[in-house]
Amino acid sequence: DVKVTQSSRYLVKRTGEKVFLECVQDMDHENMFWYRQDPGLGLRLIYFSYDVKMKEKGDIPEGYSVSREKKERFSLILESASTNQTSMYLCASTLASAGYGYTFGSGTRLTVV
Amino acid sequence: EDQVTQSPEALRLQEGESSSLNCSYTVSGLRGLFWYRQDPGKGPEFLFTLYSAGEEKEKERLKATLTKKESFLHITAPKPEDSATYLCAVQAVGDSRLTFGEGTQLTVNP
Structure with a gap:
């Protein structure tokens, strides 16, 4: 069964900490997101990547960065965590070809205190 | 800008009471509607992709339909295990990103 795996289900971090959220997919997908x-706001795109070492800003990139050194791994970095970054973070991947849906990970519930 | 609006925000049904969820969209050129x-605390699970107006897809008690402006998710004789949030998303031609609606939270009471 194909999978997108997020390294942590729950995380609690302190304000100002540097936070790494890891995502690994085993489907040889080109695109990762x-x-x-958040309640009332739906899913909002932070960053995405079409290929290794490539990254594109989504709708809300401020306060975040990403890294994609290998095709299967896409990391989200919170440079200096703040309380307004408390949220559910979802990683997804898909083939580059037309019309394929995303496969999502189980999510990481991050709380910044 | 692509937009997706889902209604209602929440729907409460009795077991066996059929209904429909609505997804209205605007997109520059539709590549796919998803x-x-x-389920609570989990990532979204893929159900259907629809590519063109008039297309229909079915899976168990769920049937998705598509017109040029909206999609419906019909739920026939729902069971409590169908309780979840249902998300609709569109993908534009030439883009791999999805634009999501805020979802419809469905509760099916036994």
Whole structure:
């Protein structure tokens, strides 16, 4: 069964900490995405990547960065965590070909205190 | 800018009471419309892709339909295990990104 695996289900971090969220897919997908999901706001795209070492800003990239050194791994980095970054973070991947849906990971619930 | 609006925000049904969820969209050129199911605390799970107006897809008690402006997710004789949030998303031609609606939270009471 194909999978997108996020390294942590729950994380609690302190304000100002540097936070790494890891995502690994085993489907040889070219495209990978990071979303955050908040009540009343839905899923919002943070960053995405079409290929190794490539990255594109999504709708809300401020306060985040990403790294894609290998095709299967896409990391989201919170440079200096703040309380307004408390959220559910979802990683997804898909083939580059037309019309394929995303496969999502189980999500990481991040709380910044 | 692509937009997706889902209605209602929440729907409460009795077991066996059929209904429909609506997804209205605007997109520059539709590459695909997607339906997902999301259980609390989990990532969305893919249900259907629809590519062109008039297309229909079915899976168990769920049937998705598509017109040029909206999609419906019909739920026939729902069961409590169908309780979840249902998300709709569109993908534009030439783009791999999805634009999501805010979802419809469905509760099916026994």
